[in-house]
Amino acid sequence: MKNWTLQKKWTYSSAISIFLSFLIMSIILYFSIYNWMLISEKKTAQNTLNELVLFFESKGPIITIQDIKRNTTLLNQIVNQEQSVRLMNTDGIEVLRINDASNFPPFSKEFSTDFKRSIIDNQLSFHKVAEIQFGTFIGYVEISHSLDNFSRLMKYILSAMFIFAVISLVLSALIGYTLSSVLLKPLKELRNEMQHAKQSKFSKEVSFQYSKEDEIGELLVIYKQLMNEVSETIKRQDDFIYNISHELRTPVQVVEGHLSLLNRWGKNEKEVLADSLEISLNEIQKMKKLIEEMLKLARSENAKNEVATNIVDVLTTIKKEFVSLNPIVSIDISAVETAVVAVPHTALEQIFRNLIENAIKYNDKTPYIQITATKKQQSIAITLEDNGIGIPPEHLPKVFDRFYTVETSRTKSRGGSGLGLSIVRMLVAEYEGIVEIDSIEGKGTIFQLEFPFVSIFQ
Structure with a gap:
């Protein structure tokens, strides 16, 4: 059977x-x-x-x-x-x-x-x-x-x-067969639709129509939603593969070129050897950073942990790291000691680190970053404001997309991979938060984050 x-x-x-x-x-x-x-x-x-x-x-x-x-x-x-x-x-x-x-x-x-x-x-x-x-x-x-x-x-x-x-x-068998043929006809059509969708790699739109509001109608609605999600996922996957291959192609070609140069005649030229090794190491560091960001992004899509993290502790640690690496950076933190959100320490650190890195990286002045955490009725509002170069208004809706860059030339010159803000959005959404951006070109950018309230003021 x-x-x-x-x-x-x-x-x-x-x-x-x-x-x-x-x-x-x-x-x-x-x-x-x-x-x-x-x-x-x-x-x-x-x-x-x-x-x-x-x-x-x-x-x-x-x-x-x-x-x-x-x-x-x-x-x-x-x-x-x-x-x-x-x-x-x-x-x-x-x-x-x-x-x-x-x-x-x-x-x-x-x-x-x-x-x-x-x-x-x-x-x-x-x-x-x-x-x-x-x-x-x-x-x-x-x-x-x-x-x-x-x-x-x-x-x-x-x-x-x-x-x-x-x-x-005999009559019950005939009646059962007839009824099953009539009642299962929509299911057979839906099955054929699924087979066609599979053969076309989910590229075709759902053509099967069923107007009755019964279980089959509900199944069709779910199937259409699933098809939209699958199509969107495949599209994102294709874009992801294309973009990552594009991002990795350039550093690989640079490293390959310099290694070929050294192999042919640069072994005995100390100046050429030093330059080639330095450039190759820089490109490898870029690839390493890109791969690490991809892994972080993948880990952010896993199940979240039920924890509570103090915002001030995380910001204080990150401030020390950035100031020690670049003493001219100024980071001002304004938040009470009991500010707590239901986000793991590593995830919250990753969110702030990406935002601060962007604020420092895309800045033609002495970097100044002001971070405040305030309590709302049912949530914690966090604002991060910098004095960087800003983002043109037409690019704001897309800056959180994976591998999206405002200007290719300035992104390449500053070492951006286009994944930082995408990681921020994914992590914030993973822990039921929201993130918004406002920017004025030439003056700076403001990121506003909001997480559910977890007794930050006791």
Whole structure:
């Protein structure tokens, strides 16, 4: 059954379920009819026996054959019901028999209050004995009620039910197959749509239409959303591969060129050797930095940790590092000591480090960076303002995109990879924050970050 189609499963399951339901109802109905008719047969036999006893006792003390023949109503009843009656004395010797349609079992003086069912000469019948007395005669009257008609009728009913069960099985299979064909048609079309999408590498738009608001309609909506996400992911992946290959091609070519230069004739030229080694090492450092930023970006897309980090501690550590490397840099921090956000220390450090690096890197003046952290009603607002060269307004909406650079020439000259701000946005979004940018070309840039409140003021 694992390899069966949904239509086949539906057809078989509906056929079997309907057949079993009909079979159970037929069994219940059969036994209900069986018991009801059996009780009816007993009542008929009991009525005949009661009338016989009443007849013999009312006609006593002397009864003749002519008296019995004159009671045509009773005789017709016995004959029509395929009953047999015998009259016996106290010794069990048969004195009179009326009709011979049904056989009798061996006589027994042990009387039963109910009819006994027995098979005599392959004939099923009810029989019962009653005491009788009229005049000086004391004896017994016994009735044997044939159940042949009852057996034939029950066999006919059973055969009819079996035939109807087979018919119901066939009809339920046909109905199940028809319904499954109709109801599964949208699913088949959706499956074909998915196969076409797979063959076209998810480049084609979804053409399958289904307007009904049911489970299939919901599935189509989810599928369209998924297709949009897959298409967007593939596009981002293609862009990522193209951009990273482009970014790595230049330093690789530079290193390769200088190594070829050294290999040919620069081994003995100390000045050429020193320049080539320095340039190669610089290019390798650029590649290393680019790869590290890519790894950081990939790690930022993993599950976040539930931690709380003090903003002042992180900013103080970063300030010491940057000032020690470049003493002319001025970083002013304004935040209370209890400012805490639900962001891991390394992630928050990475966010501030990228923003500060950009502020220093894209600056034609003495770098000055002012960072403030304030409390809002339900969040922590962090502002980072610099006095750098700024960003043209038309570039602001795209600066957070991966590998996006405002101006290729100035980015290359300053060693930018186009991944820093993308990492910032990804990390901020990962921890349910928001980041906005405002910049004036020639005056500086302001980054505004906001994270959910985690009791920063206690």
